[in-house]
Amino acid sequence: MALEIDPSDFKNLAVSVQDEGVCTVTLNRPAKRNALDIDTIEELIQFFSRAPRAGVRAVVLAGAGDHFCAGLDLIEHHNADRSPADFMHVCMRWHEAFNKMEYGGVPIIAALQGAVVGGGLELASAAHVRVMDETAYVALPEGQRGLFTGGGATIRVTDLVGKARTIDMMLTGRVYRGQEAINLGFAQYLVAGSSHDVALELARKAAENLPLSNFAICSAVSHMQNxxxxxxxxxxxxxxxxxxxxxxxxxxxxxxxxxxxxxxxxxx
Structure with missing residues (x-):
């Protein structure tokens, strides 16, 4: 199936087209532990705006290297020295990206390894299914850095694990991993091998469904919860x-x- 997605349009995302309408979208800043700068957020908006109309039937969301995503690019944030209004608009672009993921109607399977922290956990929580390997760990360390979450942790992470646990994570920097993380609801699958391989298998299975059924599953459930x-x-x-x-x-x-x-x- 030919998809109307050109991988060369993306720099911070490595986009590859698999079979049966499945795309792999990989955060491609491994030297930064795939931290999210504003350019990466804009590319996420670009890809997930196009995907529903480009024949994409399922997406594997991954991170290059040893980590899925270490959250906000703190170096960029420090160097930019943004005003309150400027950073508010940055946060709004994060919400634009993650809303397009959650409500776009295309199944997104996140393959998690290493750090899934701060904005990385917010990104993962915008996917529909999450697969963790044994190296993956989740945390919300913003409080220890004098920050507050701006990409939806108060919404999506709280939906996954509850208000009290989200507040505890923000206050204390508590880290979860392994079976405990699964039991609490951070992900649906824990695998001993490659999270990417399992995520791709799940994406291919989801892509076999009728697109309209998947659209309903991957948009209506979230809308109805509101x-x-x-x-x-x-x-x-x-x-x-x-x-x-x-x-x-x-x-x-x-x-x-x-x-x-x-x-x-x-x-x-």
């Missing part, structure tokens, strides 16, 4: 009416009806 239960039930019913009657689903329903579709069973 609604009252009454309004969410109405929106869910309307969306189900659209998705569950799409012409492309007829063959899949027929396969279920004639018992040729794969059955849902636990792994042995």
């Amino acid at each position: 609604m009252s239960a009454f309004d969410a039930a109405y929106a869910e019913a309307v969306l189900a009416g659209v998705v569950n009657t799409q012409p492309e689903s007829r063959a899949r329903l027929a396969a279920f009806a004639d018992k040729t579709a794969a059955r849902v069973r636990p792994k042995a």
Whole structure:
């Protein structure tokens, strides 16, 4: 499948097109532990603005080298000596990027290793599925650096692990890793080998779904969490009416009806 994405358009992201409409997007500043400067944020906005209309069916989000992302590029922030208004607008661009990820309707599988801290955890929490390897660790160290989160930790990280735990992490710099991180909800998968390999496998599986079904899953759930239960039930019913009657689903329903579709069973 030819995708309308040109990898040469990106400098701080390494974009590669896999098969079946899957793209790998890799933060490509390993010497900086893939810290997020404003240029990288702008490239994330650019890619995830295009992806839904470019034939991208799933994305693996990764980091080059030993770390996924160490958060805000503190050297850039220090050297820029921004005004309050300037930094507010930087934060708004972070929110633009992460909103396009969470609400864009394309499944994003994050492959996590090494540092997933500060803005890196905010970035990971904007993905739909997170896979950690045994080196990955998560933290929100902003409080110890005289800072406050500006990329959505108060929203998405709190959604994952709760208000009390988020506040504790901010106040104390507490670090989580391994099975404890999984149990608390920071990620859905913990693997002994390559998080990237497992993320790619999951992305390929998600890409087999009908795009409209994936769009609903990867946008509507988040939207509905922002609604009252009454309004969410109405929106869910309307969306189900659209998705569950799409012409492309007829063959899949027929396969279920004639018992040729794969059955849902636990792994042995």
